[in-house]
Amino acid sequence: MGLTHWRRMWRLDGGGPALGERDELAAEEPLEIRVRGRSVSVTMRTPGHDDELAAGFLVTEAVIRGTADVIRIEQCAADEQGNVVNVTLAPEVPLDLARLTRHVFASSSCGLCGKASIDSVHTQFDPITTNLSIGFSTLRELPARLRRAQPAFEQTGGVHAAAVFGPDGGLVVVREDVGRHNAVDKVIGFGLLQGLLPFERHVLVVSGRASFEIMQKALAARIPIVAAVSAPSSLAAEFAERSSQTLIGFLRDHRMNVYANPQRITLP
Numbered sequence: 001m002g003l004t005h006w007r008r009m010w011r012l013d014g015g016g017p018a019l020g021e022r023d024e025l026a027a028e029e030p031l032e033i034r035v036r037g038r039s040v041s042v043t044m045r046t047p048g049h050d051d052e053l054a055a056g057f058l059v060t061e062a063v064i065r066g067t068a069d070v071i072r073i074e075q076c077a078a079d080e081q082g083n084v085v086n087v088t089l090a091p092e093v094p095l096d097l098a099r100l101t102r103h104v105f106a107s108s109s110c111g112l113c114g115k116a117s118i119d120s121v122h123t124q125f126d127p128i129t130t131n132l133s134i135g136f137s138t139l140r141e142l143p144a145r146l147r148r149a150q151p152a153f154e155q156t157g158g159v160h161a162a163a164v165f166g167p168d169g170g171l172v173v174v175r176e177d178v179g180r181h182n183a184v185d186k187v188i189g190f191g192l193l194q195g196l197l198p199f200e201r202h203v204l205v206v207s208g209r210a211s212f213e214i215m216q217k218a219l220a221a222r223i224p225i226v227a228a229v230s231a232p233s234s235l236a237a238e239f240a241e242r243s244s245q246t247l248i249g250f251l252r253d254h255r256m257n258v259y260a261n262p263q264r265i266t267l268p
Helices: 050-060 097-108 114-122 142-148 151-156 180-193 212-220 234-243
Strands: 004-011 019-026 029-035 038-045 070-075 084-089 160-165 171-177 203-206 225-228 246-252 255-260
Touching (some): 029 050, 050 070, 050 084, 070 180, 151 171, 160 180, 180 212, 203 212
Parallel strands (some): 203 225, 225 246
Antiparallel strands (some): 029 038, 160 171, 160 203
């Protein structure tokens, strides 16, 4: 399995006969995540880095907190397509499948609602307390650095990306996926599996918009600054304010809008 699939297509321009060509499309396949052999989630994703996706998902659902909580993550041998992973947790790690199933169902279908959802997340994750600051001139360069690290987007134009940068603008990790939330889970999962969490002195940059769920995932990884090249939602901005996260939107063309906690950005 790869990030892209080839498919025949017909190019039409209204000025002549249809031209049959091959085009590269972003791969999209289901991934079932199992914990201790029990199914907890099925998500549509771009194949690759499935161990990171599973780990990041469990971090952001407050199931695991560190590498010691995970014994192994492996593809299910009985699944020839490679679309099932099983996570073996340390014996002492509790697993409330009822709570997890309810939350996953709500967040993947109709969404969680308003202040009740913010309060629910804050029972699991405290607000950010880091004193990290980052320069305006560094922030405005990050979208270009993200774009240069997106090979699947260059090939297909059909995937989202998430990247974690250090305060000096150095790239730590970038992941691409048809689902922007999956891309965020993958970079968080990378951090967990590499022993880099918490990302409390880092910046998360996403290629699309900033939603409530992305802010919640960033809070779980203790990321103090989230920047999106597109718009944030109103609930994302409210969540960022209450979580003491800095939220940046429309980070492009060397400009940005700051929707919460601008004190972390130093001006020239």
